[in-house]
Amino acid sequence: MKTLLAEVRACRLCEAHLPLGPRPVVQLGERARILIIGQAPGTRVHETGIPWNDASGDTLRRWLALDRTVFYDPEQVAIMPMGFCYPGRGKSGDLPPRPECAPAWHARILAALPDIRLTLLIGQYAQRYYLGQRYPTLTETVRHWREFTPERLPLPHPSPRNRYWLTKNPWFEREELPALRARVHEVLKS
Template sequence: MLDTLLQEIRACTLCEPELPLGANPVIQASPTARLMIIGQAPGTRVHKTSLPWNDPSGDRLRNWLELDRDTFYDPAQIAIMPMGLCYPGKGKSGDLPPRKECAPQWHQKVWDELPNIGMTLLIGQYAQNYYLKDKPKTLTETVHQWEKWAPEFIPLPHPSPRNTLWLKKNPWFEEGVVAYIREYVHGCLGIHRG
């Protein structure tokens, strides 16, 4: 049962000795969810609030999806499961990669409880490397070939403010990929744009 599994995940301390802020697994899911979002790992703000994508990256992601916070944080509609469920710590240029223990330990167990997912957004290279077969070497090439995996998986760049330049250089992303995702999300969630 998903409720029991989520309690187990949120109590996980598998790699706590390696985590600078301790374990605080962040996940959102319900058997009725229609969209799955798989990112990298929580940042410090998400760690403190236990609310996924509760930062400027999340603001941009919600903008891409044209969803308000209430809809985005409704587990009955949207599941959110990062590659690493806890904040991994700071590296030389940003946060460290997600811990490798999480996905093999938890992802399939969560998937088994989510029968209604019709689209999964794979945000960043860690999620794409784990879930996509026969993918190109670079993130840009992978995102450019998104139709190869759609609608099951959609590879996306990270919505971090650090990627603003990438978005400016690749206008096809918002014109094509984001438009396709919005249409799916709004259709399956029954959201009508005025």
């Protein structure tokens, strides 16, 4: 794992396309039982090198009912985004994750994580890559979360910008979040 982590952190595959330069942000531990696959780091995560170290991470930890100690323990929770580095800013927010990371790294990382019991697929990029285009929208994919459990759970992005989505989809907090929390704690206790 140390060798793989060193290789990931030294990656310069898409350096020419990164406005802040490469800084791959992942969290990996051989005994991790939960894997979080999100989009790509934002500027604050890029600055600190700590995944989900922003308002979105605060919401995600609340959704999971995990404190920072457990969340940032790589032997419990692994974190592997679709794009490992900050992709830059677009007209309406951050750009999509760079397309090079997942094909270059994900299979190798997954092979090094033999104890994963639950994978959280956060946002449309992770869901399309790992679940395919089974449903036309993120909302429909997340609405059908029961089809993917107990091994995978699709989630919306926990960004503060998604407050409107949460308001329009109250079933998420009422139905999926309690099931998510129960599954997370079941996996961590096993």
